[in-house]
Amino acid sequence: MDEEPRFSRRRLLAGAATGLSAAVAGCALGTPQSREESPSGSDSFPDEFDRPGENPGQPEANGGLSDVYEEVVDSVSAVRIEVEEGAAGGTAWVYDDSENYLVTNEHVVRDADDPFIWFNKNGWREAAVVGKDFYSDLAVVEVLDGMPETATGLPFVEEPVPVGTEVIVIGNPFRLTGSFTTGVVSGRNRNIDLSDRAFSIADGIQTDAAVNSGNSGGPLLTPDQRVAGVINSGIVQGNNVGFAISARMAREVIPKLIKDGEYRHSRMGVLLRDVTPSIIEANNLSKTWGVYVARAQEGTAADGVLQGSEEEERTVRGRPVEIGGDVIIELSNDGVTWATPTTERLSAFLALHTRPGDTIDVTVLRNGREQTVELTLTSREGVAER
Numbered sequence: 383m384d385e386e387p388r389f390s391r392r393r394l395l396a397g398a399a400t401g402l403s404a405a406v407a408g409c410a411l412g413t414p415q416s417r418e419e420s421p422s423g424s425d426s427f428p429d430e431f432d433r434p435g436e437n438p439g440q441p442e443a444n445g446g447l448s449d450v451y452e453e454v455v456d457s458v459s460a461v462r463i464e465v466e467e468g469a470a471g472g473t474a475w476v477y478d479d480s481e482n483y484l485v486t487n488e489h490v491v492r493d494a495d496d497p498f499i500w501f502n503k504n505g506w507r508e509a510a511v512v513g514k515d516f517y518s519d520l521a522v523v524e525v526l527d528g529m530p531e532t533a534t535g536l537p538f539v540e541e542p543v544p545v546g547t548e549v550i551v552i553g554n555p556f557r558l559t560g561s562f563t564t565g566v567v568s569g570r571n572r573n574i575d576l577s578d579r580a581f582s583i584a585d586g587i588q589t590d591a592a593v594n595s596g597n598s599g600g601p602l603l604t605p606d607q608r609v610a611g612v613i614n615s616g617i618v619q620g621n622n623v624g625f626a627i628s629a630r631m632a633r634e635v636i637p638k639l640i641k642d643g644e645y646r647h648s649r650m651g652v653l654l655r656d657v658t659p660s661i662i663e664a665n666n667l668s669k670t671w672g673v674y675v676a677r678a679q680e681g682t683a684a685d686g687v688l689q690g691s692e693e694e695e696r697t698v699r700g701r702p703v704e705i706g707g708d709v710i711i712e713l714s715n716d717g718v719t720w721a722t723p724t725t726e727r728l729s730a731f732l733a734l735h736t737r738p739g740d741t742i743d744v745t746v747l748r749n750g751r752e753q754t755v756e757l758t759l760t761s762r763e764g765v766a767e768r
Contacts, residue, residue, distance in 0.1 A: 487521060652678055742757055
């Protein structure tokens with residue numbers, strides 16, 4: 383008996399027979415369609431996958447952002463995951479011209495190691511997950527059948543883009559492949575807090591470009607076609623606030639995922655809070671900024687090195703406030719020194735300038751006096767806390 387083709391065996395286009403569920407991979411490609419899907423797979427392009435430029439009545443692009451779209455869209459793909467519970471997915475984009483790698487979010491491919499990839503003008507291709515990192519929500523996927531010639535690599539920006547920079551999002555919200563939105567970078571150095579994990583992703587980019595379910599994993603692009611960040615639609619605050627994992631973070635993580643399949647993150651072992659007016663008043667602080675150590679977790683690197691709050695509290699404006707904890711005001715490692723007025727800056731320093739095993743200098747305000755202590759970082763793997 384002849385071997386059944388791989389695409390048929392794995393139900394390449396079984397979406398119409400299986401209910402689609404956003405819960406499968408975090409970002410749905412869409413709701414079930416009532417029409418019958420084409421049984422011929424990649425040889426047939428339904429209306430929602432119409433090929434730009436192949437309609438003789440279609441007007442020509444008029445330059446500017448339209449040109450950017452035409453040049454980039456073939457390098458952005460849809461990701462589809464098919465498991466017993468249903469089908470879901472998100473977006474990915476071509477990382478390297480010389481290899482068959484795509485970048486996406488970890489939560490997009492978490493539930494399956496064999497996603498399908500949809501390329502504009504080329505249809506479905508099989509893929510495999512090369513590496514994924516729960517702590518940065520990044521993943522790398524390899525196309526098994528080779529990258530289409532029209533899908534070329536998108537480079538990262540060399541430096542962080544300033545607030546106000548125009549940015550472009552291309553992705554697959556609600557199964558609407560190749561969708562294009564624009565906006566600006568509306569904030570930088572944000573901690574990205576996702577509902578399915580008890581820690582933050584550091585150095586995030588905030589944008590007002592429209593992102594929705596299905597955009598996760600797609601590129602946040604500058605007009606010169608460089609990737610400023612990797613969209614994460616797992617959190618959307620209000621109508622005009624979306625987030626992306628920064629190019630700086632992705633440049634650290636992705637090469638390690640390709641080489642080793644994983645990335646190890648630094649951990650201090652502390653529960654932190656931003657210094658607030660109430661903390662300043664309750665602790666009689668001489669500085670009006672910093673990061674307050676609420677707790678040094680037992681058995682971690684910080685245990686016995688940093689001082690957390692005492693059990694005692696003080697009432698300020700009718701509310702109990704912790705007292706007695708260190709206030710971190712500066713971090714230093716291997717010649718790189720950061721003042722740390724916020725938890726966002728502290729998180730970014732650990733993510734971008736340290737590795738597990740590094741011994742860093744931590745300058746704290748303790749009992750009204752400044753002092754510097756040494757702390758040897760451990761690895762975050764297997765740890766749920768921030």
